[in-house]
Amino acid sequence: PMRSQQRLAAVCALLALLCVWVVFEIGFSPPSTAGPVIKEGPLSAAIDRQAAILAGKLPHTPVKYILGIESVWRPDRGESVPYVVQTLRSLFLHLPSASASVLVVVFLADVDQTRKRKQLDIIQTEFGSEIASGLLLLIQAPAHFYPPPEQSYNVFQDSKERVHWRQKQALDCAFLFLYCHRLSSYFVQLEDDIETYAGYLSGIESFVRHASQPWLVLELSHLGFIGKLFRSNDLWRLGLLFYLYYAELPVDFTIQYFVALNGLQDKHQLRSPTLFRHIGIVSSLSGKNQTLQDMLQPKEWEMKIPPLNNPPALLSSDMTGFGSTLPSNAYDDAPGSFWASNVQMNQHITVTLDQPLLLQRIVRCCTCTPLAGFRKRASPLNWGVGKGIAMYEDQTLLKQAGPSPPPQIVVTGNTPGKEGSDDLFEPGVLEIQWAGEDDFTVVKRFEQGQVDIGIGADRAAAAAVRLRALDAPTRWVLFRRIRLVPRYGA
Numbered sequence: 001p002m003r004s005q006q007r008l009a010a011v012c013a014l015l016a017l018l019c020v021w022v023v024f025e026i027g028f029s030p031p032s033t034a035g036p037v038i039k040e041g042p043l044s045a046a047i048d049r050q051a052a053i054l055a056g057k058l059p060h061t062p063v064k065y066i067l068g069i070e071s072v073w074r075p076d077r078g079e080s081v082p083y084v085v086q087t088l089r090s091l092f093l094h095l096p097s098a099s100a101s102v103l104v105v106v107f108l109a110d111v112d113q114t115r116k117r118k119q120l121d122i123i124q125t126e127f128g129s130e131i132a133s134g135l136l137l138l139i140q141a142p143a144h145f146y147p148p149p150e151q152s153y154n155v156f157q158d159s160k161e162r163v164h165w166r167q168k169q170a171l172d173c174a175f176l177f178l179y180c181h182r183l184s185s186y187f188v189q190l191e192d193d194i195e196t197y198a199g200y201l202s203g204i205e206s207f208v209r210h211a212s213q214p215w216l217v218l219e220l221s222h223l224g225f226i227g228k229l230f231r232s233n234d235l236w237r238l239g240l241l242f243y244l245y246y247a248e249l250p251v252d253f254t255i256q257y258f259v260a261l262n263g264l265q266d267k268h269q270l271r272s273p274t275l276f277r278h279i280g281i282v283s284s285l286s287g288k289n290q291t292l293q294d295m296l297q298p299k300e301w302e303m304k305i306p307p308l309n310n311p312p313a314l315l316s317s318d319m320t321g322f323g324s325t326l327p328s329n330a331y332d333d334a335p336g337s338f339w340a341s342n343v344q345m346n347q348h349i350t351v352t353l354d355q356p357l358l359l360q361r362i363v364r365c366c367t368c369t370p371l372a373g374f375r376k377r378a379s380p381l382n383w384g385v386g387k388g389i390a391m392y393e394d395q396t397l398l399k400q401a402g403p404s405p406p407p408q409i410v411v412t413g414n415t416p417g418k419e420g421s422d423d424l425f426e427p428g429v430l431e432i433q434w435a436g437e438d439d440f441t442v443v444k445r446f447e448q449g450q451v452d453i454g455i456g457a458d459r460a461a462a463a464a465v466r467l468r469a470l471d472a473p474t475r476w477v478l479f480r481r482i483r484l485v486p487r488y489g490a
Helices: 002-027 083-093 113-126 127-134 162-178 200-210 234-243 251-261 387-392
Strands: 053-055 063-071 102-107 136-139 183-191 194-198 218-219 228-231 277-278 313-317 337-342 348-357 359-363 428-434 439-443 460-468 476-479 483-486
Touching: 053 113, 063 083, 063 162, 083 102, 083 113, 083 194, 102 113, 102 162, 113 136, 127 136, 162 183, 162 234, 162 251, 183 200, 183 234, 194 337, 200 228, 200 313, 218 348, 234 251, 348 483, 359 460
Parallel strands: 063 102, 063 183, 102 136
Antiparallel strands: 053 136, 183 228, 194 277, 218 228, 313 348, 337 476, 348 460, 359 483, 428 439, 428 460
């Protein structure tokens, strides 16, 4: 009898596990297509994509990037221009004209219908052309999507108002993530009170391409929930987590748990400098002001104006980068540079072109300017420069930064090469791998740390370009710009 009871208990346990599996497979499976209505799951009635549209249209086929924003009216700001309008102005201003690969989705999440309508009217008035072209989509959630607030889960001992605000924020994220699932390849979570920089889309594409595998989230800003990039295929699971744990966890905590559940808690990848800047002061929580600033904002000398317009390529290097800087930072159009430390003989940066190209010129590929008179300050990641850098805006591409991690720097304005010339990146060469060849050919040595070379029209197409050190030039080297000009370009 005892064995029979044990067998019966085991069978019941197996049946229970089978039932749980069936429920999750049927009830929680993500949709198989990017169709307008999500048909599976307990939230199916709440995620009717077409019914949720306030203005704009769904893409016929998935785009490459969705920039997602949740926004509510901030009554504490009075009649000021809504933050979201400033955010959209910045996003569209710095977006390339050929932007078919991008869709900006703004979720107007106000419960108050009057405020929502007011915000909708302002956005439609200013961004009518972006809405008509399919670049901007405005959506709302049905009222029944939101369960009642849960005051019992006050994990952080906050006020009732703050608890409800945080819970609604989690539910807003859940709706946006579930709505945007599989409408794109990648999804970038933004907030409605940010600004960005020229070339930000190039920076996003480059960071995704050069990220080390595997990854679940890439960070384009280190503040809160700004600039977090996900694969669209992961949005369904994330949206469900936000929805299931809205009462207990803030969204940034939920993301951390999601990453840890997948065993990638040590795979932290943050772009430096960051691509989005927080500008909001008045919070969506009444009475709260938010003054946090991103420590890794780019400096003026890191801007790529005019843009480099480099051909598509994969960058690799065996040099050790400082912090979160990558070699690709010197190649894409977004703000940034590559700090290399302890450069050794034969270490290199290699630019492998997606397709062999006839090159017209390699312009100011790398420059070392050992400007004397550095004065070191605290804040090792908050770099800045004084007036001296402006004189060499077009040629200061690589800088020696002293014997310690780059501090904030004030440049006294010395001429490159006049003082401290022993630190110039002169023992280095520029090499090209011509199409069809296995080896690299040296085409020019660095002269006072710079390379600027025209390529003859009779030369073959280039498959790759390499910057190689012939010696250990200095402990710290800054690669600021690498520019390749194809023969068909200017």
